[in-house]
Amino acid sequence: MIQAKPYDFMVKYTQQKEWIDGRGNFIAFAFFLGGISGGLYLASSYFESLLGQFVALILSLLMGVSYMIHLSKPLRFWRMFMKPGTSWIARGFIFIMLFIGFTFIQLILSQWASDATTAIMTFTVLAGIFAFAQSIYTGFAVSYVSAIKIWNSAILPILFVVCGITGGLAILLAIMMGGSHAQLVALENVIRVMLIVFAIIVGVYLWNTTYSSITAKDSVSRLIRGSLAPLFWIGVFLFGILIPIAISVSTYFAGEAATGLLITAVASEIIGGLALRFAILKAGVYSPLLPAE
Amino acid sequence: MRWGMAIELKRCVGCCECVLACKAEHFLPPDIFWNRVLIGEKGKYPTVTKLIYTVRCNQCADPACVKVCPTGATQQREDGIVWVDEDKCVGCRYCMVACPYQMRSMYEDGNKEYFPGQGLTEHEKMGRILYPHQLGVVQKCIFCKERIDAGLAQELKPGVDREATPACVINCPTKAIHFGDLDDPYSEINRIIKEKKGHQFHLEYGTDPSMYYID
């Protein structure tokens, strides 16, 4: 595809750049980390993996770092709490802080005061709520932008959450690789279901978006046939869906999980999740201001 | 009170002075534009129409940028003008992403010179004294609010008196840009919009722009 010329700005469909080019890469990365961090915490809590919860905390902290790098005035970060009433970025920032706070307390309690079960349960539930919020808000932050039709979809937050949870489960699988066989099988079964759900949601999302407006159709065609096709087909489809499903299905029929293959599936799934954020952010286009031909 | 503009497209010849009047008024650095002139064409040979649109922040009545701003840096005044408090902006660019009209700029590189590698000219240096821009924050058209405020303080009428009217409006050689109060049903701008059937860009975003275009 020819690189857009400066004079095509808002004369033709104009690609969103602020949240993908240069510093903007870090917001895509932050969204990705937020998603898997939340997903991982929820999965870890379900499968009672303290290590998983800890890794989720680390990932969330990394998300914060990525966020800070994205800001051009990071020292003013505290101002981002000011407008949760209308701004998803403000809300998200609060979610992240609360998630980190609650998870931190829960981990300390779980590690050093494991008999305080009520407290642990309370903080796990609280952290779990904000893990979910942290995961889904990245979707809302994007889908709230009505100016970008491919983003402005109710399916998008669900897609981001499912992607986050699937990624989280995949990481948990890696973490629990040496653990009990029964848990691994259970985890793997959940992953298989989630992967299929994820694939379906991606499909529904794109199909639905295509028919929502001409601009969104332009975005989808950029993903499927245009400049973003390699990212979409290799990153999202191959790594995010095809390889993990292929491994899951083959291991399902083989009956035994092969560690090497599963690691591949996990890595593949993570790449896929990251590619999805990049693909969707990059596919964001604005409708021209000039009347159509 | 809600300031707005109406552009008579028939008048505009695309000379781009609106862009440079703004650049001069606010000493905008290279590659920063608070307004632009978009050029295109419509139709197939030989039935072709050239399109020339002067565009800037639409100063929406219900602005997406104000809502998404996490810090309150982007805000709306009582008279409808949407502006950025540079001291409060963190540079998250959510406003830039959310603007359906893509009329916001991030000032990122303070070393850019109009004559690259040859130093700042006296004009650029003076600009840094008279109208300094903060690095790393978002900036945009503010309907020349400084002019409006100073003008009102002298009991001048924005849209009528030069001194109280935005720079792009008064410097247009074809008088294509009208400025006035959209809330005043008897204002000249409302008369023009009504009489000549002014329309706004992309009503579907629900932001109710204060820029009207007249074919």
Next chain:
Amino acid sequence: MAMSVKGTPEIWDDEWVKTTCGGCYGTCTIRAHRVNGVIVKIEGEPDNDFGPRGGICAKSEAMIQALYDPNRINYPMRRTNPKKGLFEDPRWERISWDEALDEIAGRLKKIRAENPNKLFHGGTPSAGSGPDLPLGFGVFGAVFGTKNWYVGGAGLHCGSGSHMGAGLYHASWSIVPDFKYCNYAIQMGSNKGTGSGHSMGFNMRLSADARARGMKNVVFDPICNFGGGKATEWIPILPGTDGLVALTMVNIILNELGVYDTEFLKKKTNGPYLIGPDERYVRDKKTDKPLVWDAKDNKAKTFDDPTIGDFALFGEYEVNGVKCHPAFHLIKEHVKQYTPEAAEKESTVPAETIRRIASEWADAAMIGTTIEIEGEKLPLRPVAAVMFRGGQGHTNSAQSYCAMCLLNAIVGAMDVPGGTLGWPAYVEGHPETGRFKVIPYPCKDGMLTAGTFMEHKPWPVEESQVPNTFLMKEMVPTASFSPQPVTSDFDKYWDELGRPYEIEIAMIFGANMVRSTQNREIAENFFKKIPFIVSFNILPNEFCEGFADIVLPDCHPLETYCLFSSHGPFFNHPIGMEGWNFPIRQPVIKPQYERRNKVEALWDLADRIGMRGEMNQYYNVYFSSFGGEALISGDIASVRDVKQIDPDKVTQLIKPDEKITYSEMMDRAFKFYFGDNHGLEYISEHGSINWPKKVKEAYWRWYVDVRIPIYMEHIAGLKPEIMENAEKAGVELEWEQFTPLISYFTPQVAKEETSEYDLYSFSYRDILHNGTYTMEMPWLDELSRLNPYTYNITMNADTAGKKGLKDGDLICLESSYGRKTTGTLKTMQGQHPKTVAISACSGAWAKGAPIAYGKGTNFNILLESDFKHACPVCWSQETATMVKVYKIDHRIEYDGAGGKPL
């Protein structure tokens, strides 16, 4: 202070200075805002009509950046590289003004004693340096005594045919629709109010008013960009065929619709003049005056006989023993050959469209209607046809332009409300003094004679001479600008004439003689042979770098005085009932470094060669002329005749031995024109002297007893002597074009079409640019990059597709003469499929102008420059050329240029 300021910076200087813009020769009135010694903003002057009344165009704003351009020439500099050529590095060395002027004066003294014609001087009143048309630019050389005066435009960016034609028909430099009352305008290759440098400001404003009011604006143009882009109907046309369409419309209107303004034709044209079999006027034997036929008395009478009852426009008569017809009779018959079907073949404009436009036009002319303005009853003819560079930049320039004028003439739409107006040709003078007065008058044959003009006398035409100047214009007195001697065939003619002398010094003011005018190799060939070249400029452009031995630092328009921003009202003053404004140009800041007002520097030079007294005398004559005596018409030829004027008629504003400053001269001139209380002090503060225009000044046509030559008898008269003189120089021109009956001739470009060289290439004016100089302004560069067309080569999308080309391809345009230029393709729908176009004068290669370097494409490289590619009558260059287009891997025209990689 009316500006946006943040915080509370310390302000010790805050002034708005009224002056005029120097971005183009429109010279709109502006206000420049100076804060703490720095110009921060330009705004249009709201309080007078000489501009957009408060607005201004982008070029004007960007002049601030030109002022502060770090690449400007700040000191006199001498070339130390003895080699001259397009890409040679001059290796400048700073010298003092004294050293520079002494050296120039020494050389000038020598050639003035030998033969002043050895000085070749020229330039252009373009952006950048103050034009000072009648006071500096050109005058120095004319007083010096050389006749070799070469203007940068030389028929390429300028309109030779239109200046000739507008001079003949409107006593003006150019024409424009009367936007206030016009309902139906036709533009042929012109950009009035949408890009043209001619009175850019007020035309933008007035044409916008007209469009908003609903004026129909039909634009014949190969491209739908500036002119076409604002059309109510854009009609694509092949370059060079506009005259044919005009004549076809004349045919339809006269012979199919039978519509014409009888009154106008009888009283305001030479339509009733009787023409004999020799194509000449039948003259009264006693008085030698042309004869007309009085249909009432049924006999021939001199045209000015007060007893004439009715001028016959038709019929065959026998007078003085010869059969003769009224000129209009011949014209009406002559145009019958121009059928819409034939015109369609040549121009590609559908016959039906031509018929429809002709009929709409004839209807819209409302012949017979009148209008009352300020109590004066005048004919109302709300139709106007105008043409400029694009329509007449071909080898049929003069005839095509006159064909378009004929369209206006047959409906009487000339200098009447709603019609085609010339820039003001009639000024009764300032109300207090009666001075600054220009009145057109009839010649002995009753034809319109301009009160003031420049370059050439449009009327009465001089006699043809054997060429003795490098420009050779004296051979064809109808020529307005000459492409000679910067052509590929000049040496042949000069040899034939025995090489009477050679050019030893060239002095060039402003201008970019190798980039803006014609093919650069042809220019290189001419200029590198000149032993000593001086250039006054503000930037080291291609010409300075390649060829100047000494460059002198000129002032930017914002740092200098200029008495006449323009030459006179007929050049760029507001039209119609817009007011009279005499604006000033004054320094907003003092010139920095060693930059100097060019005219004062020339006076220094004049002192050194003992010529100051002669220059002072010239100024006296010049100012006295506008005092109403019309002593000189202001053209360069007349300047040379200053010495022959009766000294009693000349007011001594400057004594011969006085050495005054430029501002002192301005003060005296202002007081002389506008009274003692309107000197420099007054006008500096107010920016301009304003007074209301009278109806008879605005719409003078029926107030002055003059006629116009719709039958160009003088051309028939000139033809034999021109042919004789041309033979002596070995010059061959397309002689058929010397016909008194306005005709269409296929332009040279069309004759060169082959299946290989299948596309017409042409260049056109971009509203962001003027000449080559604006390309160096970063703001305009930014805007140009944001424009789809300014820096790109454009082509119709289907044509490009058929050739396998797409947007963004690097393409080469190669002319049938093997000349090549390259650039990036941008396809568009709004372009004639048989054309390829380049906007503005881009494609810079001077290293001293880094912003402009490598931007866009230089069109002029493609052009041929010789008599074969010049209009024989007015000497316009052929500005379109046939090319083939193909993909290429790099910008070949930059091979060897030595600048930064592209």
